[in-house]
Structures are given as structure tokens and as C-alpha cells.
Amino acid sequence: MATLYQLCSYYTIKFDMNKSTNYLGQPIFSQLLSLIENSIIKKAIVEHKANHCYKKLFLWDHLVSMLYGVYSHCTSLRELQCGLEVCQGKLNHLNLSRVPPRSTLSDGNKNRPSKVFGTIYQSLYNFYKNTISDSCLKKNTIKGLYILDSSTISLFKAILKPAGRKRQDGTSKGGMKVHTLLNADTNMPSFIKYTAAALHDQQFYKYISNLPDYSIIAFDKAYINYKQFEAFTARNIFYVTRQKTNADYVSIEEFELPNDAQHILKDERIEIAYKDNKEERKQEMRRVAFFSAQYGKAFVYITNNFEMTAVEIAAIYAQRWQIETFFKKLKQNFPLTYFFGDNANAIEIQIWCALIALLLLDVMHKEHNSAMPFSILATLIRLHIMNYVALSAIIETYKIKRKRHEKDSRIKKHPIIHQPPALQTKMEM
Numbered sequence: 415m416a417t418l419y420q421l422c423s424y425y426t427i428k429f430d431m432n433k434s435t436n437y438l439g440q441p442i443f444s445q446l447l448s449l450i451e452n453s454i455i456k457k458a459i460v461e462h463k464a465n466h467c468y469k470k471l472f473l474w475d476h477l478v479s480m481l482y483g484v485y486s487h488c489t490s491l492r493e494l495q496c497g498l499e500v501c502q503g504k505l506n507h508l509n510l511s512r513v514p515p516r517s518t519l520s521d522g523n524k525n526r527p528s529k530v531f532g533t534i535y536q537s538l539y540n541f542y543k544n545t546i547s548d549s550c551l552k553k554n555t556i557k558g559l560y561i562l563d564s565s566t567i568s569l570f571k572a573i574l575k576p577a578g579r580k581r582q583d584g585t586s587k588g589g590m591k592v593h594t595l596l597n598a599d600t601n602m603p604s605f606i607k608y609t610a611a612a613l614h615d616q617q618f619y620k621y622i623s624n625l626p627d628y629s630i631i632a633f634d635k636a637y638i639n640y641k642q643f644e645a646f647t648a649r650n651i652f653y654v655t656r657q658k659t660n661a662d663y664v665s666i667e668e669f670e671l672p673n674d675a676q677h678i679l680k681d682e683r684i685e686i687a688y689k690d691n692k693e694e695r696k697q698e699m700r701r702v703a704f705f706s707a708q709y710g711k712a713f714v715y716i717t718n719n720f721e722m723t724a725v726e727i728a729a730i731y732a733q734r735w736q737i738e739t740f741f742k743k744l745k746q747n748f749p750l751t752y753f754f755g756d757n758a759n760a761i762e763i764q765i766w767c768a769l770i771a772l773l774l775l776d777v778m779h780k781e782h783n784s785a786m787p788f789s790i791l792a793t794l795i796r797l798h799i800m801n802y803v804a805l806s807a808i809i810e811t812y813k814i815k816r817k818r819h820e821k822d823s824r825i826k827k828h829p830i831i832h833q834p835p836a837l838q839t840k841m842e843m
Contacts, residue, residue: 523760
């Protein structure tokens with residue numbers, strides 16, 4: 415008796431499933447892939463010679479296969495291959511002539527530079543950044559604000575060096591740190607860099623030298639570097655971060671506090687002393703103490719901006735929470751718990767593909783002005799990725815359903831009372 419794997423093998427599906435290719439419309443996956451312009455792929459191929467020495471796995475085939483694995487939450491290359499093989503007859507919609515074998519995909523993940531997929535993501539971001547810009551965020555977001563933070567993805571220590579001190583029981587895990595520069599206006603990363611989790615966060619500064627002048631960058635205490643702060647000030651880049659508790663500073667001048675902002679405890683000009691190559695240096699900056707009624711404690715911020723109000727300085731740092739929401743959105747909808755390779759390059763490719771998948775889905779979500787929760791849309795795509803149904807129809811159906819639900823809720827809250835004719839007559843009399 416044939417096993418399930420034998421029944422699902424390539425040749426069985428090839429002859430049983432590929433008889434008819436007369437399907438109407440486009441699968442959901444094809445609708446998402448249509449957002450990737452051919453010029454973006456060609457640019458990546460030319461810039462990195464991405465198809466050089468690859469006879470069986472071209473860049474498009476590699477990208478489509480990895481995106482399928484990310485969207486459908488495959489846990490291994492075997493699942494990815496078998497899933498695509500069942501789609502025989504529909505592959506022409508994806509511009510795939512054949513399903514890449516598992517071994518070919520494994521070699522591609524190991525040998526094709528992950529920078530190729532990074533270039534594709536960056537090109538897609540630049541192309542769609544106006545589309546994914548949220549009008550709701552624009553009202554509350556200060557222009558030119560960038561948020562800097564990192565998130566660690568746990569891996570085996572054989573791949574990347576573990577973070578932190580060595581544990582006594584010896585059961586430490588390695589990790590990859592995803593340093594992210596988030597554009598607060600679009601709520602999507604404008605720049606990403608991968609490092610081992612053991613590498614200090616401040617090493618990321620040398621990669622963001624192209625930050626626009628007169629922009630604002632917010633980050634937590636892990637990125638405090640006074641020498642870098644001087645470089646920011648020289649380029650007219652404003653920073654906002656929290657002050658370290660053990661910071662050595664001297665108060666120079668106190669500013670008058672506004673009467674309508676009782677939660678501002680102090681606003682002053684300070685001078686901080688620090689050492690640079692064993693040479694003692696001093697730097698002036700602004701210190702703002704803010705009491706948060708939500709958390710019931712005071713927060714102290716430092717910045718090089720002396721023009722904004724103290725309330726605006728506190729509001730800028732409060733928007734840093736956007737990047738935490740982004741990391742949560744990425745990890746919940748595209749869980750990075752199973753990887754298709756055991757080397758750093760393969761892991762970086764998979765993370766880039768997860769970011770590309772998130773960006774394409776966000777573009778579709780914003781283009782149709784969807785009221786559907788992002789997580790619900792991601793789940794529907796995972797369950798029906800190769801079904802022939804228009805994404806726009808799914809989104810519009812949800813809008814109609816939501817309007818009907820809101821109308822029913824209003825009726826229940828404020829019911830219209832229809833009085834009997836006899837009672838109406840008595841009341842008129």
C-alpha cells in the first residue's frame with residue numbers, strides 16, 4: 415500500500431493535478447505577488463548578480479517559494495515543497511514553471527546573498543511608502559520622526575553567539591538581533607541590519623549615516639552614546655532618549671514651566687561629562703522630567719532640541735512604543751520560530767521575506783482602506799492562499815458586515831418604539 419508521502423510525491427501530483435489549467439481569476443497569492451514590479455526584481459538581479467551561476471533556481475523562483483512558506487506558516491522546506499506541489503496547474507499564475515526541489519532551495523538559502531532580498535524590501539518600501547503612510551498616524555506623528563530599537567530572535571548557539579553572560583547550567587541560546595530604524599509616519603522599517611545578539615546595540619550607529627538632516631530620532635537607554643550625540647547635533651539631527659540613572663551632570667539653567675502642563679516637573683539645560691579615548695569632554699543638552707499619571711512615576715528625558723516644548727519632547731518619546739507594536743505585529747502574524755536553514759544567511763533571507771510579506775499585506779490593507787483587523791486578514795490569506803477569490807471582495811464583504819453590525823448595535827442601544835394605534839389615539843385625546 416502506498417504511503418501518504420508517495421501519494422503526494424511530485425510525479426503523482428504532476429499527472430493527476432496538472433491536467434487542467436483553466437482557472438478563472440487569480441489566486442490570492444498571485445494578487446499579492448502582482449504588487450512586486452518587475453523593475454524591482456531586475457534591479458536586484460543586476461545590482462547583486464543574483465542569477466549568476468544559478469541554472470535551476472532563479473531569483474523570482476526563490477522569492478516566490480520563500481514567500482509561500484512565510485504566508486502559509488511552513489515549518490520546514492519539506493512542507494514548503496509539498497505544499498507548492500499540490501498547487502500544480504496554478505503555478506503559471508505565479509510565473510513558476512516548476513517547484514524548486516528541497517535541496518535546491520536549501521543550497522539557494524545558503525549561497526545566494528541575503529542582501530539581494532534586502533534590496534527587494536528596500537525598493538518595495540521606497541515604492542509604496544506613500545501608500546502605507548497612515549493618515550491617522552500623520553495627525554499624531556511629528557514630521558521626520560524615526561524610532562530606533564532592536565528585537566532578538568532566539569537561535570541555537572551553534573549558529574550565532576549567545577547574548578549576555580554565560581549561564582551556569584550551560585544551556586544558553588544564540589540569537590540574531592534585528593536592528594530596526596522605523597519611520598513613524600509609515601510604521602514600517604526604513605532600514606534594517608542583522609547582527610549577532612551578543613553585539614552591543616551602539617554598533618548600529620555606523621549603518622545609519624544617511625539619516626536625513628533635521629530629522630528626529632527616538633531610542634531607549636541602550637543606544638546612549640555621547641560621542642554619537644555630538645555627531646547628531648553637528649548634522650542638525652535631534653535625538654530624544656531617557657537619561658541614565660547614574661549620569662554625571664551639572665544643571666546650568668532652569669527654564670520656566672508652563673502653567674497648563676502640571677505634569678512637567680522640570681525643564682533645564684545641563685552639562686554632561688564623559689570620556690572619549692581617555693579624554694574628558696563635556697556636552698550641553700536639555701533635560702526634561704515628566705510625571706506619567708498612567709504609570710504613576712516620573713520619566714527623565716534628554717535631548718539636543720531647545721525649541722520644542724517640554725510636552726512635545728515627552729510626546730516624541732511616547733511614540734517610541736510604535737516600534738514595539740511593529741515587532742509584535744511581525745512576530746504574531748509571521749512567527750519566526752522555525753527556520754528553513756541552519757546558517758546565518760538562510761535565517762536572514764527568511765527574515766527579509768517575512769518583512770516583504772508584511773509589507774505587501776500592509777499595502778493591500780491600506781489600498782482598500784480595510785476595516786478588517788490585520789491579524790484576521792493575515793489568517794485568511796494563510797488559509798486560502800491559493801484559492802481563487804479576490805482580496806478586495808473579502809475586504810468589502812467585511813466592511814458591509816461591520817456596518818450591519820454597527821447598525822444593529824445602535825438599534826439595540828436606542829430602540830425605536832412603535833406604539834399601537836389605539837394607544838396613540840388615547841394620547842392624542
